[in-house]
Amino acid sequence: MTRASRGGRRSGVVAAAVLTALLGSGVLAAPASAHVPGWSVTCDKVSIDLTYYNARATNTVAVKADGRDLLPTTAFGDAYHNSLRLPAHTGPLQVELIVRAGDDQRYSVDQTKTAPVCASTSPSPSPTPSSAPPSSSPLPTVTATLSSSPSAVAPVPSPSKSGGLAETGGSSATPVVAGAAAAVLAAGGALLVLGRRRRAHGSHAAR
DSSP: OHHHHHHHHHHHHHHHHHHHHHHHHTSSOHHHHHOEEEEEEOSSEEEEEEESOOTTSOEEEEEEETTEEEEEEEEESSOEEEEEEOOOOSSOEEEEEEEEOSSOGGGOEEEEEEEOOOOOOOOOOOOOOOSSOOOOOOOOOOOOOOOSSOOOOOOOOOOOTTTOSOOOSOOTTHHHHHHHHHHHHHHHHHHHHHHHHHHHHHHHHHO
16 A cells, blocks of 8 residues: 555656656647748738747748848747838739748748739829810901091081071160260360360460
8 A cells, every 4th residue: 555655656756757847848838839930921011920939949030022131030039920011013022931940940931922013093194184275256356337428517507587696795785885985085075175275374364
């Protein structure tokens, strides 16, 4: 009974030690040895998802586009995630993923995928305006027509047959005024002559 129990204990200790050693070395660590190099390529970018790598080893990843470095060699641990923009291209572009697993070269990969050309989204061209100027109806030409015959001259009004001559500023009172003026002048002349005679007569009497 005692020997059986002791033997069982020894077996359990040995099994635990072996299991610990295997886990420590990474042999039974499924996630650490899976090494999933996930990646995808579209017309304008590269998506990288590297998972379940050995974090105790030195792993590296690099990406090339058309033979040129798109991602220089970069070290990572148990995982690596990144999205890279591809350069503009007018034809299919070769993209290469290079992964080096530090724990075992069997898990290293060197894969190539093709990036297609992105569909053009340029707007439709606007209609080109016609080079000919827009037609416009000519403005109507107004022509002044002059009569060949001379214009009729307005007739000068003739004196009325029944009214006599037109008035020139005189009236029926004009002769009366003229006669009165003549009488005044005559009276003045007579008084002047009479005054001269009186002066002459006085001078003779004084001598």
